[in-house]
Amino acid sequence: MDGTILVADDDRTIRTVLTQALTRAGCKVHATSSLVTLMRWVEEGKGDLVISDVVMPDGNGLEQLPQISALRPGLPVIVISAQNTIMTAIQATEAEAYDYLPKPFDLPDLMKRAGRALEVKRRAPTPAPTESHEMGSDDLPLVGRTPAMQTLYRLIARVMNADLPVLITGESGTGKSLIARTIHDLSDRRTLPFVVATGADLEPMEGPATLISKVRNGTLLFDEVADLPEEAQARIVRMLDSFGDTGPRVMATSQADLARRLDNGAFRQDLFYRLSGVTLNVPSLRERVEDIVLLTEHFAARAERDGLPVREFEDGAMELIRAYSWPGNVRQLENVVRRLSLIGGEDNIGRSEVELVLGNQPAIEPLTGGSDEDKLSASIMKHLRRYFDLHGGQLPPPGLYQRILREMEMPLIEIALDATGGNQAKCADLLGINRNTLRKKITELDIRVTRRRKLM
Numbered sequence: 001m002d003g004t005i006l007v008a009d010d011d012r013t014i015r016t017v018l019t020q021a022l023t024r025a026g027c028k029v030h031a032t033s034s035l036v037t038l039m040r041w042v043e044e045g046k047g048d049l050v051i052s053d054v055v056m057p058d059g060n061g062l063e064q065l066p067q068i069s070a071l072r073p074g075l076p077v078i079v080i081s082a083q084n085t086i087m088t089a090i091q092a093t094e095a096e097a098y099d100y101l102p103k104p105f106d107l108p109d110l111m112k113r114a115g116r117a118l119e120v121k122r123r124a125p126t127p128a129p130t131e132s133h134e135m136g137s138d139d140l141p142l143v144g145r146t147p148a149m150q151t152l153y154r155l156i157a158r159v160m161n162a163d164l165p166v167l168i169t170g171e172s173g174t175g176k177s178l179i180a181r182t183i184h185d186l187s188d189r190r191t192l193p194f195v196v197a198t199g200a201d202l203e204p205m206e207g208p209a210t211l212i213s214k215v216r217n218g219t220l221l222f223d224e225v226a227d228l229p230e231e232a233q234a235r236i237v238r239m240l241d242s243f244g245d246t247g248p249r250v251m252a253t254s255q256a257d258l259a260r261r262l263d264n265g266a267f268r269q270d271l272f273y274r275l276s277g278v279t280l281n282v283p284s285l286r287e288r289v290e291d292i293v294l295l296t297e298h299f300a301a302r303a304e305r306d307g308l309p310v311r312e313f314e315d316g317a318m319e320l321i322r323a324y325s326w327p328g329n330v331r332q333l334e335n336v337v338r339r340l341s342l343i344g345g346e347d348n349i350g351r352s353e354v355e356l357v358l359g360n361q362p363a364i365e366p367l368t369g370g371s372d373e374d375k376l377s378a379s380i381m382k383h384l385r386r387y388f389d390l391h392g393g394q395l396p397p398p399g400l401y402q403r404i405l406r407e408m409e410m411p412l413i414e415i416a417l418d419a420t421g422g423n424q425a426k427c428a429d430l431l432g433i434n435r436n437t438l439r440k441k442i443t444e445l446d447i448r449v450t451r452r453r454k455l456m
Contacts, residue, residue, distance in 0.1 A: 001111075003048035003118045007031040008038040009080070010056050018051065021107060022114065035059040042068055047075065049098075049117050051110075054081040054088065062088075065095035076117040080105060089153035090160065090186060100157075102150045108450075143298045144291035148283040159278050160187050165250040167275050169258070170282030173329030176253040177223060179282060184219040189249055192218030202232040208239040212248075219249040225275065226256035226267060233268045240274050250275065285326040285333065292322045295330060299337040308341040316351035324358055380408075410445045413438070422451035 005027050007018050015031040022029045030046060032038055035056045041047060050068065052061040065077055076098035081088050092100040098117050101110055144150075159166055160183055168176045177196070184194045195215040201207050211220060222228070222236065240250060252275045261267035285292060296313065304310050313321070326332055336357055340349050343357075384404070388396065413431070420426040424442075428435040442449060 001025040001027055001115045001118060004028040004030070004046060005114065006038055006041050006047040006050045007052075008035060008050070008056065008061065009033065009053040011053070014053075014080075017107065018110075021111060025111060025115075027114075027118075033057065035061065035064055039064060039067065042071055042075070045072070049114060050075060050077040051114065052077060052079060054079060054083055062091050062095055062097075065092075065097055069096055078110070078113060078117060080110075086153045086156060086182070089150070090157045093154075093157035093160075100154060102145060104145075106147075143295055144288055145294060146283075146288040146290050148288050149291060152280060152282065155278070155280055156183060159183065159280075162278070163249065164277030165252070165275050166277065167258075167279045168251065168253045168282060169279060170253075170255060171284045171329055172255050173331035174282040174284060175330050176255070176282055177221065179280065180219070180221045180251045180253065183251070184249070187219075187249070189218050192216060192248075194219045194221070195248075196221045196223050198223055199228050199232055202228065202235050208235050212239070212242075215248045217246070217248055219251060222250075222252040222275070224254060224256075225252040225271075226254040226258055226261055230268070233271050237268065237271050237274065285329050289322065292326070292333070293318060295333055296321055296337055299334045300341060303338050303341040308338065311341055311347060311349050313349045314351065317349045317354045320351055320354045320358070406445065409441065410447065413441055413445065414447055417447070417449055422449050424449065 001022075005022050007015055007022075007029060008031075009015050009018075010033045012033070015033070019029045019031050030041060032041075033056070035052075035058050038050070038052065042050070052064070054061045061079060061081075065079075068075060068077060078099045078101065079088075079092045079097045080101050080103060081092075082103040088102075089100050099113050101113070156179070166180070166183065168179055170176050181194060184190065193215050195211060195218065197211050197220060201211060204210075225233075225236075228236070258267055258272055258276075262269055262272055285295075296318065300311070300313070321333075321336075328335075339357055340353060343353070413427070416427045416430050417424070420430060424438055425435055428438040431438065441447075
C-alpha cells in the first residue's frame with residue numbers, strides 16, 4: 001500500500017493504532033483530533049485518502065464531506081462512526097463518502113478498504129435528492145451495531161434510489177416490511193404512494209389494474225410473496241411485464257427460502273428472476289445477539305415516550321433477555337419490553353419478572369420457512385438422496401460415513417471460528433469439545449484461522 005493518509009479521530013487509541021498499522025503497510029500518515037486541522041491539510045493538497053470520525057470536538061465529519069469534495073474532487077473519504085444507525089450509513093452515502101465503517105471496526109477489514117481506496121479512482125458522484133427528508137433515528141426500525149446489521153445498512157443506502165427490484169428475506173418478526181417502507185421513505189419516490197399488495201388484492205381479475213392505479217410511480221410491495229398461489233404469481237408476472245421502462249418501484253418480502261420453493265416447483269422461476277434484482281437478508285436476533293441489549297434499551301425508551309412507566313432493567317434481567325432465543329425476533333422483543341414496562345410497581349425490572357413473562361413465550365427456535373423441510377435433518381436427507389441418485393443406481397464409493405461427517409464438520413468449525421473471532425479457546429468452548437481436539441480438526445480439515453482485532 002502506498003500513499004499519504006489523513007486520519008481524523010478524537011480517540012487517541014484509534015489514532016495511534018491506525019497510524020502504526022498504516023505506516024507498517026507503507027503509507028505516510030498525518031493524524032489529528034481536529035476537523036479544522038484536517039480541512040487545512042485538505043486545502044493544502046495533502047493526502048491521498050481521508051479516514052475520519054463523524055462526531056469530533058470541533059464539528060461533524062459528515063458535514064465536511066461536501067467541502068472536501070469541492071476542494072479535492074476524487075479524494076476518497078472513509079467514514080468511521082460510533083453512531084451505528086442506518087441514517088449514518090445513508091448520510092455517508094448521500095455525501096459521497098468512499099466507504100463507511102461502524103465502530104468497533106475490524107482493523108484488517110479497514111486496511112483492505114483503505115488499500116482499495118488508494119488503488120482505484122473514486123466513483124462518479126450520483127446526484128443527491130433535491131428534497132430534504134428528515135427522519136429521526138429513534139423512528140427507524142433498524143437498530144444495531146453488529147457487522148450483519150452494518151452490512152445491511154450499507155446495502156440499503158446503495159439500493160435506496162436504484163430502479164432494481166428488491167427482495168427482502170428473513171424470519172418472521174425481523175422487520176422486512178418496515179425495511180421496505182424505510183427504503184421508500186428515504187428514496188426519491190418518497191412523495192409517491194407506498195402500496196402493500198397481498199394475496200387478497202390479487203384474487204379479483206381487476207386486482208392488478210387496481211394496484212397499478214393506486215401505486216402510480218411509487219413503490220409496490222408484495223408481502224410474503226412465497227405464500228401466493230400459482231394464479232396470483234402468474235398475474236404478478238404479467239403485471240410486471242406491462243410496466244416496461246416506466247412504472248413503480250417493485251419490492252417483495254419472503255420468510256421462506258425461495259430457492260428451495262423453486263426446486264420444489266412451488267414458486268415460479270420467471271417471477272423469482274423478476275423480483276430478485278437485489279436481495280437483502282435481514283438477520284434474526286439469534287444471528288446478532290450483541291444487538292439485543294441495544295434493542296431492549298431502544299424499545300424501553302420508546303415505551304417511556306409513549307407514556308408507559310419508566311423502568312430500568314437489572315443486570316440479571318438483561319442477562320436473561322440476552323440469553324433467550326427470540327423465535328419471534330425483533331417484534332417479539334418489542335412486545336415483551338412493552339409488557340414489562342407496563343406491569344409491576346417497582347422502578348426496576350428484575351430477573352423474576354422477565355422469567356414470568358418469558359415463561360409464556362415459545363422457547364424453541366423458529367423454522368425459516370415454517371415447514372419440516374427447513375429442518376437441518378431434512379436438508380441433509382434431501383442432499384443424501386440426491387447424492388445417491390447421482391450414482392445412477394450404483395452404490396457410492398466406500399467411506400461414505402467419514403466423507404459426510406467431514407462435509408458437515410468443516411463449515412461448522414469455520415462458522416464457529418468466525419463467530420469467536422478466531423479465538424480457539426472460545427471456539428472449543430462454544431462447540432463443547434476439547435481445545436486439543438479442535439486444533440487437530442483444524443489441521444486435518446486444513447482450516448485457515450484468522451484472528452480479528454476489534455477497536456472501540
